[in-house]
Amino acid sequence: MAERGEAEQVKDALREWLETIRGVTCYRDRLRVYAPTCYGACADAVERLTKRISEALGGATVYDAEGCWVNERGELECEPVKVIESAHHCLSTPKAREVAEAIGDYAREADQRYLAVEEGTFFITSSEEFMESIKRFGI
Numbered sequence: 001m002a003e004r005g006e007a008e009q010v011k012d013a014l015r016e017w018l019e020t021i022r023g024v025t026c027y028r029d030r031l032r033v034y035a036p037t038c039y040g041a042c043a044d045a046v047e048r049l050t051k052r053i054s055e056a057l058g059g060a061t062v063y064d065a066e067g068c069w070v071n072e073r074g075e076l077e078c079e080p081v082k083v084i085e086s087a088h089h090c091l092s093t094p095k096a097r098e099v100a101e102a103i104g105d106y107a108r109e110a111d112q113r114y115l116a117v118e119e120g121t122f123f124i125t126s127s128e129e130f131m132e133s134i135k136r137f138g139i
Helices: 002-019 043-057 093-109 127-137
Strands: 029-036 061-070 076-088 114-119 121-126
Touching: 029 043, 029 061, 029 093, 043 076, 043 093, 093 114, 093 127, 114 127, 121 127
Parallel strands: none
Antiparallel strands: 029 076, 029 114, 061 076, 114 121
């Protein structure tokens, strides 16, 4: 518990310092989408997703990473992904819908069965369930 307290103090001190810098903009929220590149085969779909997120949220940072898991044979499998990250202020319903539709379109275009999305909390969901939830919740 003491370590958490120290970590929180450091985090608070850093935030306090950053907020004193003239012209600084503080974004309380951050979206991360982990988009497999299909070993290059769906790079265009990733680029379209990046463009749509950038248009909706004002920009994005994109970097290479690997998504890994242990398959049914107990072997480690990894595939290249692009991490699309965008800091933002709370999203309005229309902006949230725009981003959700962009992610869903990517999943269809790239034929992805699962999606990994982080918005404060990290979520992994089936693409089909993701699209169904958009309909159910009116996003």
